[in-house]
Amino acid sequence: MKNEVLVRVKDLKMHFPIRAGVLNRVVGAVKAVDGVTFDILKGETLGLVGESGCGKTTAGRAILHLYRPTAGEVAFRGVDLAKESPEYVRRARRHMQMIFQDPYASLNPQMRVGEIIGRPLRVHGLVKDAQEEKHLVTELMQKVGLNTSYRDRYPHEFSGGQRQRIGIARALATSPDFIVCDEAISALDVSIQAQIINLLEQLRDDLGLTYLFIAHDLGMVRYISTRVGVMYLGKMMELTSSDELYDDPLHPYTKALLSAIPIPDPPLERQRQRMLLEGDLPSPSNPPAGCRFSSRCPLATEHCRAVEPKFREVTTRHWVACHLV
Amino acid sequence: MRFIIRRLLQSLIVVFGVSIIAFGMLFMTGDPTEILLGNGADHMTVAQIQDFRVKMGFDRPWYVQYASFVGKAVQGDFGYSFVRHEPAYEVIMDKMPATIQLASVAFVLSLLVSIPLGVLSAMRPHKPIDRIATVLALIGQSIPSFWLGILLILLFGVQLKWLPISGSGSWQHIIMPAITLAAFPIARNMRLTRSSMLDFMQRDFVRTARAKGISETRVVYAHVLRNSLLPLVTSIGLEAGFLLGGSVITETIFGWPGVGREIVSAIGSKDFNVVQAGVIMLALIFAGVNLIIDLAYSWIDPRIRYDT
Amino acid sequence: MGRKSVIQANSPSNADTGKGQVSDTPSLDRGQIRPEPALAQKLLEVRDLKTKFYTVDGVVNALNGISYSVDKGECLAIVGESGSGKTVGVLSILRLIQSPPGRIVGGSIFFKGIDLLTLDDRALREIRGGAIAVIFQDPMTSLNPVMRISAQITENIMAHERLTHVQARAKAVDLLAMVGIPTPAKRLNDYPHQFSGGMRQRVMIAMALSCSPQLIIADEPTTALDVTVQAQIVELVKKLQAELGTAVIWISHDLGVVARLADRVAVMYAGHIVETAPVDELYARPAHPYTIGLLNSLPRLDARTKTKLQAIGGLPPNLLGDLRGCPFAPRCRFATNRCREENPTLAEVAPGHAVACWHDELTRAQA
Ligand SMILES: Nc1ncnc2c1ncn2[C@@H]1O[C@H](COP(=O)(O)OP(=O)(O)OP(=O)(O)O)[C@@H](O)[C@H]1O
Numbered sequence A: 001m002k003n004e005v006l007v008r009v010k011d012l013k014m015h016f017p018i019r020a021g022v023l024n025r026v027v028g029a030v031k032a033v034d035g036v037t038f039d040i041l042k043g044e045t046l047g048l049v050g051e052s053g054c055g056k057t058t059a060g061r062a063i064l065h066l067y068r069p070t071a072g073e074v075a076f077r078g079v080d081l082a083k084e085s086p087e088y089v090r091r092a093r094r095h096m097q098m099i100f101q102d103p104y105a106s107l108n109p110q111m112r113v114g115e116i117i118g119r120p121l122r123v124h125g126l127v128k129d130a131q132e133e134k135h136l137v138t139e140l141m142q143k144v145g146l147n148t149s150y151r152d153r154y155p156h157e158f159s160g161g162q163r164q165r166i167g168i169a170r171a172l173a174t175s176p177d178f179i180v181c182d183e184a185i186s187a188l189d190v191s192i193q194a195q196i197i198n199l200l201e202q203l204r205d206d207l208g209l210t211y212l213f214i215a216h217d218l219g220m221v222r223y224i225s226t227r228v229g230v231m232y233l234g235k236m237m238e239l240t241s242s243d244e245l246y247d248d249p250l251h252p253y254t255k256a257l258l259s260a261i262p263i264p265d266p267p268l269e270r271q272r273q274r275m276l277l278e279g280d281l282p283s284p285s286n287p288p289a290g291c292r293f294s295s296r297c298p299l300a301t302e303h304c305r306a307v308e309p310k311f312r313e314v315t316t317r318h319w320v321a322c323h324l325v
Numbered sequence B: 001m002r003f004i005i006r007r008l009l010q011s012l013i014v015v016f017g018v019s020i021i022a023f024g025m026l027f028m029t030g031d032p033t034e035i036l037l038g039n040g041a042d043h044m045t046v047a048q049i050q051d052f053r054v055k056m057g058f059d060r061p062w063y064v065q066y067a068s069f070v071g072k073a074v075q076g077d078f079g080y081s082f083v084r085h086e087p088a089y090e091v092i093m094d095k096m097p098a099t100i101q102l103a104s105v106a107f108v109l110s111l112l113v114s115i116p117l118g119v120l121s122a123m124r125p126h127k128p129i130d131r132i133a134t135v136l137a138l139i140g141q142s143i144p145s146f147w148l149g150i151l152l153i154l155l156f157g158v159q160l161k162w163l164p165i166s167g168s169g170s171w172q173h174i175i176m177p178a179i180t181l182a183a184f185p186i187a188r189n190m191r192l193t194r195s196s197m198l199d200f201m202q203r204d205f206v207r208t209a210r211a212k213g214i215s216e217t218r219v220v221y222a223h224v225l226r227n228s229l230l231p232l233v234t235s236i237g238l239e240a241g242f243l244l245g246g247s248v249i250t251e252t253i254f255g256w257p258g259v260g261r262e263i264v265s266a267i268g269s270k271d272f273n274v275v276q277a278g279v280i281m282l283a284l285i286f287a288g289v290n291l292i293i294d295l296a297y298s299w300i301d302p303r304i305r306y307d308t
Numbered sequence C: 001m002g003r004k005s006v007i008q009a010n011s012p013s014n015a016d017t018g019k020g021q022v023s024d025t026p027s028l029d030r031g032q033i034r035p036e037p038a039l040a041q042k043l044l045e046v047r048d049l050k051t052k053f054y055t056v057d058g059v060v061n062a063l064n065g066i067s068y069s070v071d072k073g074e075c076l077a078i079v080g081e082s083g084s085g086k087t088v089g090v091l092s093i094l095r096l097i098q099s100p101p102g103r104i105v106g107g108s109i110f111f112k113g114i115d116l117l118t119l120d121d122r123a124l125r126e127i128r129g130g131a132i133a134v135i136f137q138d139p140m141t142s143l144n145p146v147m148r149i150s151a152q153i154t155e156n157i158m159a160h161e162r163l164t165h166v167q168a169r170a171k172a173v174d175l176l177a178m179v180g181i182p183t184p185a186k187r188l189n190d191y192p193h194q195f196s197g198g199m200r201q202r203v204m205i206a207m208a209l210s211c212s213p214q215l216i217i218a219d220e221p222t223t224a225l226d227v228t229v230q231a232q233i234v235e236l237v238k239k240l241q242a243e244l245g246t247a248v249i250w251i252s253h254d255l256g257v258v259a260r261l262a263d264r265v266a267v268m269y270a271g272h273i274v275e276t277a278p279v280d281e282l283y284a285r286p287a288h289p290y291t292i293g294l295l296n297s298l299p300r301l302d303a304r305t306k307t308k309l310q311a312i313g314g315l316p317p318n319l320l321g322d323l324r325g326c327p328f329a330p331r332c333r334f335a336t337n338r339c340r341e342e343n344p345t346l347a348e349v350a351p352g353h354a355v356a357c358w359h360d361e362l363t364r365a366q367a
């Protein structure tokens, strides 16, 4: 039972066409996600980190079938939804939900909090009547630590942290098994982030949830995740357990990323050596040949610039895509 | 280059649309034969009327008529004016310089007044100068131009006798029609300049500019104003249409011998070829002006230049 | 017990002394926690600064009497919750607060002994972009989109130095090279949108350095950037600061970056400075319950043992209207009735370490 696979992602590609010209012809593609493979086990929290634009959000949305993948497959409980009927997909959706970064933009400003949280219940036909809905909404609000007397208020009357709680309650309404948390805490104050993280952890333990936790705060990701995947320009570069990734990173990009993150400990920080990357992220519509990281990698060889490394398991459950590992 | 071609195509579509409307005008009002013959039809036999219909080509299907209409129009042939007995195209082109003159003067006037006024009131929001300008703008935007024209005539022409009431010939003649025509654009551009200035005044880069220690004048002109002009340029493009369209009323009031007045009188005499020629020529100019404005826009805003 | 005497001797943010502060002369060292020899004039000394915003919803008390100082060549970090007044605090120094609705209503800001709040516009402009330069948070919006980089840099140079246009351009090229922009002479004629975020922030830094400032104010200069680019910028600033000896005020909410860069830290909460200390001291022995909470709510990247994060409960403060008592009291574990009635003032608890909390002995014992 322990290692049951909940989500299986195989060679997933998600390209967005770039259109230009008088006739709006497709002149290229943003390779937002360009062939990633991984599993998400039941009950685990898989962290996904990487720089802005590397395809984390796209991967998350493709896994929830909010996009139709360009290639590859995403199986939920062993079923590839892309091959199923729309009705099946619609019903399957209630088992997977998403929590967004901007808690304000993702809440309808014209709806009361009670309606926002109750809507998925009605949409998926999970309640018989208004009475039951009200009861469930009250329960959900208590679960996420919202004062139930606020149910008739509008989103703008809440602080950022409270809005994120509303978003979480809405996601929980359909009793999902799997939740994609896309930068769910990035917009919040440091002192509030910990509140939400603790809430997410507690819900995971109480309800047996599985998370895909997308963030660029590697400290938080390490804290909450069982395993962590590092993405760069639409590719997975390294994937292993959270402790191993931080203690023994193998990919040069992971090393650079970790060394770029300052630790809140002044004496330690003063001694730490930085491994500074040159330049900026290349464009995902025109990634470097060979290894995607070769244009910024301090260790890159000719071979790296010519041949794309395979994503392979170098030690038990430690996956890396680098020629030099 | 791509950008220019795309804009050209768009302009062509506009002109095409106008040509359809201008062409359809004749049919929308009923049987064109009857309209053209008017009361005259009462004295004609059915055969005569049918003859006329065939001669004019009204018996053919509408799309054939339209195709032949367009085919001729691109060569500048809009048919004959029944009233003036000369080609409709020439009737219109004769009047074109006067219309362009009036529109240009009104255009320059509107910019010269509206931008400085907008800047002034944005610099002192909610102070007396801003309030006065706002009230003036409100009046300018809400007063119909025929009404403003009549007021001007009564005041400066009839009462004070400072300016000629109608006609053309001297520079004094153009003052009142130009003001009448420019009133609305002045009001609108002033409000646009003001709100756009106030908006840009709060932008981060203006704060950066201030933090450099450059003078406030430079902050306003080099940073705020240049950015504020961008939305204005778009509005100016639309304004070309307004100035050309507005000339119909203004020219009629002031007896200004331009295309607008010609169209009005042609409508009165059911001289549809002239109406069609006038409307299409104005549309062509409008499209041309817009094209120039778009190019100017991409010149002012470097982001557009490089994106395409 | 020692605490009380400190308060009476010099209490920089005592409410009843607030009014008279504006006319104070620099020789009075009321704003300093410890009397110092007259020789050691601070580069910047802010005393009891109060800024309010008069909005339609009411008065926002953005700054409620903050006092701090910056030495020559020092890096002071200001940290705090969003909306705690960090930005308003530093923008007030150069009187860059948007006005209306904002207004500096009290206090003084001495830069090398001159009160910036009493300067006329001309003299103030000489300091802006000259002796004090600013780097703003969002490099995407902080540069003029329709003006070439060259013009944006040279206008700063030419506002302060007697140089010809050609000389100013040459200097701009040097500056761009100094901040690590490849082929600077070519890039000079580009527009901001042709640069990436990190590159734009480098341009902002070049601009800030253009007239050899003695103080650079950096308002969250890396918050909008990716971590790898943030590291580049942080290291660049650190290097330039060491080379040029410029003092820096660095605003951040990333306690990691602060640990890397700062010599001293001031923690803000609800328009007050609630704690200030040398950086090592602050992280090792935080004394204010908010600082303690902040440090405890951070997961450590390098920590394997998993201790539960200690979140600070409650909501961030609302600055609308008058506050009574300690602004942190509603969220504070240690709060007592006194806390809810009386606002604690900054008092020194160790050399260079001052805290505004009635129960700092208790909190330090627990931390
Ligand atoms: N709907 C879309 N159409 C076209 N391009 C897209 C679309 N969504 C994303 N992209 C592009 O795909 C790339 C990956 O985007 P994505 O949002 O997945 O990145 P991310 O890793 O989530 O970044 P961030 O950390 O900024 O949220 C980006 O270059 C983005 O511009």
Ligand SMILES: Nc1ncnc2c1ncn2[C@@H]1O[C@H](COP(=O)(O)OP(=O)(O)OP(=O)(O)O)[C@@H](O)[C@H]1O
Pocket (backbone or CB within 6 Å): C053, C055, C060, C062, C080, C081, C082, C083, C084, C085, C086, C087, C088, C089, C098, C101, C102, C253, C319
């Ligand atoms: N133009 C303004 N009008 C009204 N209130 C303002 C204005 N600017 C700032 N404030 C208020 O002043 C207070 C302090 O704002 P400030 O921008 O200094 O916060 P901050 O600490 O810099 O936050 P952040 O970390 O989000 O940048 C806030 O409560 C804010 O709402």
Ligand code: SF4
Pocket (backbone or CB within 6 Å): C288, C289, C290, C326, C327, C328, C329, C330, C332, C333, C334, C335, C336, C339, C344, C356, C357, C358, C359, C360
């Ligand atoms: S003064 Fe009181 S409420 Fe404020 S921080 Fe100290 S203990 Fe907490």
Ligand SMILES: [Mg+2]
Pocket (backbone or CB within 6 Å): A056, A057, A058, A182, A183
């Ligand atoms: Mg994203």
Ligand SMILES: [Mg+2]
Pocket (backbone or CB within 6 Å): C086, C087, C088, C219
């Ligand atoms: Mg700020």
